[in-house]
Amino acid sequence: MSLEKVLSISGKPGLYKLTTQTRSGFLAESLLDGKRINVSARHNVSLLSEIAIYTLTEEVPLRAVFEKIAKKEDGKATISHKVSKIELEEYFFGILPDYDEERVYASDIKKVVQWYNLLVKNDLTDFSEAEEAVEEEVKDKLTTPQRDAITGVSKTTSPKGGGKSSSKKGGTAKSTAARKK
Template sequence: MNLKALVAVTGKPGLFKLIGQNKGGFVLESLDDQKIKSVVNPATTKLATLEDITVFGSEDELKLTDILERMKTHGEVPHAKSDGKTLRQFFREVAPAHDEERVYASDIKKIINWYHIIKELPLFNEKAQPVDDDAAADGI
């Protein structure tokens, strides 16, 4: 799963694809309706790539990409508007080590909504590019 260019924006629903940068900030394209483009200023708006997002775990934090991967292989994923019990039970199956006191129903709904947005994208089925430590050290 290669989700590097996908970001969540604080205060905006849905997900966005980072398509560029200009002097005003980052240029984003909405994944809900791929015709909507906007520019956000990183000084005033918080962006988080899906690869960097974690979920509270009972011991360690859980990577969102791992949870999405388990959702992909799970089979049927409920709709984000399903009742809270259904969503919580589903999340127990795909993220059994999550901290149920700190992961709220709204968090689960958001993750399930994101899954439904990205499941049809080609990026979702691509393998993430491995990071070459030597190349990273050389600045390549």
């Protein structure tokens, strides 16, 4: 199985394998404990094949990062995601020397290492490019809001708090003008 059928679900630990479609969403099986959950449109779902890591020059697909880790580790598990921040950053620098240190946080690196180890543990080490037919099949199983969330929003790691509004406290200009009267 390739990364096109592996999901990350916001608010849920670990990774999930897409199994079947339901009326209200789809069923996913946890790679941590094998439990199945129903995933609805209200969940923020990311396909691992759609995630990328910022570098100083481009965005590198997560699959390419996993391939580099697998090559370095000969396809075996890597360091624990529970090691110190410094160790994680040093390890990741060895894998991807030009990663953008301002936009890729230690928590992102921790997640990548944890995901890689989880994929190796479950023998899901096919990090090659998948055929478009498989990717389209997976996207067809998702409901329209889920598909839109996956394809419409960039899944790259971004600065924390990057979506904050720059408006001043006190609401809109209209309410501010009304208070001045």
